[in-house]
Amino acid sequence: QVQLVESGGGLVEAGGSLRVSCAASGLTFKIYAMAWFRQAPGKEREFVAAISWSGSSTDYAEAVKGRFTVSRDNVKNTMYLQMNNLKPEDTAVYYCAANTAARLPLRFGYNYWGQGVQVTVSS
Numbered sequence: 001q002v003q004l005v006e007s008g009g010g011l012v013e014a015g016g017s018l019r020v021s022c023a024a025s026g027l028t029f030k031i032y033a034m035a036w037f038r039q040a041p042g043k044e045r046e047f048v049a050a051i052s053w054s055g056s057s058t059d060y061a062e063a064v065k066g067r068f069t070v071s072r073d074n075v076k077n078t079m080y081l082q083m084n085n086l087k088p089e090d091t092a093v094y095y096c097a098a099n100t101a102a103r104l105p106l107r108f109g110y111n112y113w114g115q116g117v118q119v120t121v122s123s
Helices: none
Strands: 003-007 010-014 020-024 033-039 044-052 058-060 068-073 078-085 094-099 117-122
Touching: 003 010, 003 094, 010 058, 020 033, 020 044, 020 094, 033 078, 044 068, 058 068
Parallel strands: 010 117
Antiparallel strands: 003 020, 020 078, 033 044, 033 094, 044 058, 068 078, 094 117
């Protein structure tokens, strides 16, 4: 079955950096669009970043543009989110997701989800 497993979360001070990873199995990772979403306490889950099947096209939420970078390694079946200049408002559970109906970096239509990883940014 499809499994998406996030790792690399933790506690970091404001202005710091962190990289989270998403290891995929049970699907042909290299042909599908992937994305990161996040959910802060008391808030709805929101889109963060998406990447096309080849990695050549990406999309970012306005709140993270210029600070976060999404990438993927189709040999290792892994997606990454490099987060720089972190702010306390970035504190959330970060989820990776796969869209097995798309190759382009869409903001919707994701049908497989990981269990999430906590990222906490202290002020």
